[in-house]
Amino acid sequence: MTDSLLPPEPLRVYIVDDDEGVRHSLAALLLAGGHDARPLASGAEFLAQADLDRPGCVLLDLRMDGMSGLQVFEALQQRGTVLKTVFLSAHGEVASAVAAVKQGAVDWLEKPCDEATLLAAVTKAAQLSHALAERTQRHKLLLERWNSLSPRQQEVARVLATGVSSKEAARTLALRNPERPIDPRTVDTHRSAIFLKLDIRSSHELGMLVEDLGLPDGPVRTH
The missing domain is CATH 1.10.10.10 (Winged helix-like DNA-binding domain superfamily/Winged helix DNA-binding domain)
Structure with a gap:
């Protein structure tokens, strides 16, 4: 009997930051860890390209040109995504980052953040995102039956x-x-x-x- 089980998909992690150096360094770290890293330079670009129904994590810079991280986060909430967000904040933005966590973000990390802390936050976001996707899929199935x-x-x-x-x-x-x-x-x-x-x-x-x-x-x- 052949094993038909497929290997699990790599975790998709969107890196939304207008700093090219930050995007590249985080993408390299995540790719080395076996993740599907998607670096994006703006909130608008991310919202246009992201698969909001697939479980994953968003590493989201709090302060960017154009849409701010908070504006992108609010757009995600309005669209009912299963993606979970980890904010990246610079020194002095702690109050805004903490407020975002209270609104449903998984965590916030002050830049520059160490590798272990970042990967732990991504893992936590992934677990929460997969659990939310399962609940969402179950609710959809039950509603279709009803x-x-x-x-x-x-x-x-x-x-x-x-x-x-x-x-x-x-x-x-x-x-x-x-x-x-x-x-x-x-x-x-x-x-x-x-x-x-x-x-x-x-x-x-x-x-x-x-x-x-x-x-x-x-x-x-x-x-």
């Missing part, structure tokens, strides 16, 4: 997610909409279809799925 349900199935599913029996669910649905009464046997039919489409086996799993998705009262759509 949206495969009909509006009526979604209505029934929300009631069943509370753990009630088919008889109790039928009573609740009838009270909510007297013009559309439903009997327990029909609820059972819906339950089977819901479990099949959502790939679950119990009302407990259904309850966790509804909670994970944070479903509002109305139907949820991916687009």
Whole structure:
């Protein structure tokens, strides 16, 4: 039996700094460590080229010509990327760097930073980025499954997610909409279809799925 497992992709690390010397030295260090280093001279260039859905790390200079590091970081947050950011700051920019960490950046390093500290920060960012990508992918999958349900199935599913029996669910649905009464046997039919489409086996799993998705009262759509 042949081993079909592919080697893991190297970690992609974007180096966004308007200092050419800094970009080249950091890229050489990261390439030597087996990482996929992508040096970029500006925030605008980075935002135009970066794959925001692929896990990775951004080494982001806090102060640059054009877009500042904070402006680039805010743009990343607005776009919902799975990339994680480590700020590079010069002496005297500590307050801004700490504020950025409080807003969700992984860490900040004062330039020049030593090799071990830099690689540790990149490793931490990589772990957080991969975990976020997995959560994002799971949420997308669950949402696609939920949206495969009909509006009526979604209505029934929300009631069943509370753990009630088919008889109790039928009573609740009838009270909510007297013009559309439903009997327990029909609820059972819906339950089977819901479990099949959502790939679950119990009302407990259904309850966790509804909670994970944070479903509002109305139907949820991916687009």
